[in-house]
Amino acid sequence: MNLLNTVRDRFATALSGMVTDVAPLLEMIRPAQDAKFGDFQANFAMPLAKQLGKPPREIAQMAIDRLQISDLCEPAEIAGPGFINLRLRDEFIARRISQTAGDDRLGVLPVSAPRNVVVDFSGPNVAKPMHVGHLRSTVIGDAICKTLRFAGHHVTGDNHIGDWGTQFGMIIYGYRHLRDDAAFADNSVGELARLYKLVNTLSDYQNTVTKLPGLEETAATLRTQLTEQEVATGTDEKAKKQLGAVRKQLAAAHDAVKTAGETISSVESNPVLLKLSQSHPGIARLARDETVKLHAGDAENNRLWNEFLPECLEALNRIYQRLGIEFDLELGESYYNPMLADVVASLKIKSLARESAGATCVFIEGNAAPFIVQKTDGAFTYATTDLATIQYRCDTLKAAEILYVVDKRQSEHFQQLFATATLWGMTNARFQHVAFGTVMGKDGKPYKTRSGDTVGLESLIDEALSRARRIVDENDDRREMPMLSSDERATVAEIVGIGGIKYADLHHSRDSDYIFDWDKMLATTGDTATYMQYAYARICGIFRKLDIERNTLTSGGSTILLMTPEERRLALQLLMFETSIDGLLQDYRPHVLTSWLFETADAFSKFYDRCSVQDAESKELRHSRLILCDLMARALRTGLALLGIQVAEVM
Ligand code: ARG
Numbered sequence: 001m002n003l004l005n006t007v008r009d010r011f012a013t014a015l016s017g018m019v020t021d022v023a024p025l026l027e028m029i030r031p032a033q034d035a036k037f038g039d040f041q042a043n044f045a046m047p048l049a050k051q052l053g054k055p056p057r058e059i060a061q062m063a064i065d066r067l068q069i070s071d072l073c074e075p076a077e078i079a080g081p082g083f084i085n086l087r088l089r090d091e092f093i094a095r096r097i098s099q100t101a102g103d104d105r106l107g108v109l110p111v112s113a114p115r116n117v118v119v120d121f122s123g124p125n126v127a128k129p130m131h132v133g134h135l136r137s138t139v140i141g142d143a144i145c146k147t148l149r150f151a152g153h154h155v156t157g158d159n160h161i162g163d164w165g166t167q168f169g170m171i172i173y174g175y176r177h178l179r180d181d182a183a184f185a186d187n188s189v190g191e192l193a194r195l196y197k198l199v200n201t202l203s204d205y206q207n208t209v210t211k212l213p214g215l216e217e218t219a220a221t222l223r224t225q226l227t228e229q230e231v232a233t234g235t236d237e238k239a240k241k242q243l244g245a246v247r248k249q250l251a252a253a254h255d256a257v258k259t260a261g262e263t264i265s266s267v268e269s270n271p272v273l274l275k276l277s278q279s280h281p282g283i284a285r286l287a288r289d290e291t292v293k294l295h296a297g298d299a300e301n302n303r304l305w306n307e308f309l310p311e312c313l314e315a316l317n318r319i320y321q322r323l324g325i326e327f328d329l330e331l332g333e334s335y336y337n338p339m340l341a342d343v344v345a346s347l348k349i350k351s352l353a354r355e356s357a358g359a360t361c362v363f364i365e366g367n368a369a370p371f372i373v374q375k376t377d378g379a380f381t382y383a384t385t386d387l388a389t390i391q392y393r394c395d396t397l398k399a400a401e402i403l404y405v406v407d408k409r410q411s412e413h414f415q416q417l418f419a420t421a422t423l424w425g426m427t428n429a430r431f432q433h434v435a436f437g438t439v440m441g442k443d444g445k446p447y448k449t450r451s452g453d454t455v456g457l458e459s460l461i462d463e464a465l466s467r468a469r470r471i472v473d474e475n476d477d478r479r480e481m482p483m484l485s486s487d488e489r490a491t492v493a494e495i496v497g498i499g500g501i502k503y504a505d506l507h508h509s510r511d512s513d514y515i516f517d518w519d520k521m522l523a524t525t526g527d528t529a530t531y532m533q534y535a536y537a538r539i540c541g542i543f544r545k546l547d548i549e550r551n552t553l554t555s556g557g558s559t560i561l562l563m564t565p566e567e568r569r570l571a572l573q574l575l576m577f578e579t580s581i582d583g584l585l586q587d588y589r590p591h592v593l594t595s596w597l598f599e600t601a602d603a604f605s606k607f608y609d610r611c612s613v614q615d616a617e618s619k620e621l622r623h624s625r626l627i628l629c630d631l632m633a634r635a636l637r638t639g640l641a642l643l644g645i646q647v648a649e650v651m
Contacts, residue, residue, distance in 0.1 A: 110152030169291030
């Protein structure tokens with residue numbers, strides 16, 4: 001039962017005769033922030049009073065008079081200027097929580113109208129090493145898939161692997177002209193990654209050298225402009241404002257020159273790189289030619305692609321395995337290659353796409369940039385592939401909803417994609433870009449290694465496991481009698497390390513950037529997976545100590561007694577599980593569930609401090625408290641599992 005929605009539904013009925021649009025008012029009914037305001041608070045009286053031209057307290061009273069909720073709540077109270085405070089009846093909570101105790105799904109009913117949802121997540125580009133940015137898509141996407149599935153929807157998690165993009169041209173060029181045979185024999189994927197990086201560096205360098213004079217000229221022009229304006233401005237406020245704008249532009253131009261200078265000197269200070277650049281002039285174009293040949297069906301380039309791809313995929317799969325991630329479908333970009341020409345033809349027939357400066361583009365009203373579906377050289381684009389993919393998902397997978405769990409920097413692409421797909425006729429499905437921010441280092445810049453490289457996932461996982469192992473060792477060594485063998489410690493370290501990485505990512509609001517911090521991530525107290533995992537193990541320990549078989553607990557009846565405010569709060573928190581799941585799914589925000597987990601764990605720790613289980617005043621109370629403990633453990637296990645995080649009975 002979704003408690004919040006139940007309360008909102010009752011208000012919807014009460015308000016329906018008073019006002020036409022109740023939805024925005026219902027949004028203003030929320031769980032109360034502070035227990036002294038009850039359990040739920042409705043704050044719509046003030047805006048509604050404005051609409052109806054009556055005092056807010058009178059409006060609140062009118063709403064209460066029409067509200068039928070006495071089966072759930074104590075009589076409603078009006079506070080301050082017109083807040084409506086609701087407190088659930090203790091008998092209601094006790095009855096509900098007793099029912100929940102005997103339910104595997106912790107009271108969550110499967111949805112009555114399941115949807116076909118395709119979740120596009122992870123999508124790394126093969127041969128470029130998978131980095132910490134892909135982790136976000138992978139972890140958030142997996143949590144969304146699992147939660148949708150738990151709610152009862154039909155989910156297809158699809159890994160849209162970048163296996164056909166321009167990076168292959170770079171790799172093929174690098175392989176032909178720059179490869180280190182011994183390194184390739186030893187670790188082909190590692191060598192391909194090095195070649196990709198090398199070609200990329202050289203082409204970046206050469207482009208920057210070409211671009212630098214232009215950048216310097218822009219800066220010089222702005223500087224002159226600024227000097228002239230400074231002389232002319234005087235005290236005119238408007239002119240002063242303009243001056244500020246020019247100063248900003250100048251600062252940006254200086255930055256661009258500085259960055260370009262750094263790119264150039266990083267190569268020129270390295271004689272080996274410099275020499276390579278001199279012997280491979282125009283490397284960007286040469287690499288692009290290889291991509292064009294690959295896409296045009298060139299036999300030799302396709303042979304190389306077929307040779308490289310399986311090993312690259314294997315390297316990716318190793319990471320997925322360590323992270324415990326599975327997909328229902330893995331159709332990479334290459335899968336759609338045969339369909340691309342038809343996509344463009346169809347867009348043209350429907351007069352959606354037209355030629356512009358040699359390229360074929362879709363122009364969407366309100367969007368400055370065109371959506372290019374075929375470039376001047378005939379090449380199809382990321383956009384063309386995404387259109388073919390949408391068609392496949394709508395027609396073959398019968399998707400009712402497609403979610404793209406992708407970096408927010410691609411939001412313009414998705415806006416254009418969705419608009420084009422809709423005009424193209426894909427109107428049965430709903431599309432959403434589930435965007436996320438950047439992983440930052442403690443210096444406030446995108447998270448990099450000390451040498452300035454993006455952080456590879458493999459090494460990130462290694463580090464998480466070794467840090468987790470230290471924590472597990474310390475914890476077990478502190479015991480009078482350590483409980484874990486070395487193998488068990490390794491297993492627990494894996495659960496803690498991987499869980500820590502995932503939770504740290506999920507508990508931030510997904511569209512904001514977040515700072516990657518090992519110490520916070522694996523802290524044993526606070527809003528971390530480690531804290532929840534230890535809480536889970538502690539509860540298992542209680543049952544072990546008392547020698548009680550947990551799965552027989554509710555067979556002797558599951559009457560819950562709420563004797564203290566702490567028991568009441570814990571029970572109510574546990575009843576809010578479905579509300580938090582629905583809250584996550586409303587806009588695909590996993591942190592709604594982590595917040596619930598954290599608040600529930602907090603309620604449990606206060607309950608456990610205050611309420612003795614073993615020495616409870618009566619047998620009935622002891623039994624009731626044991627059931628709450630068991631329910632709490634199951635809530636932790638189930639909630640964490642939806643986020644892709646495991647638990648261990650002994651840690
Ligand atoms: N390969 C892309 C990248 O790394 C992400 C793919 C996202 N999915 C999509 N259908 N465009 O940026």
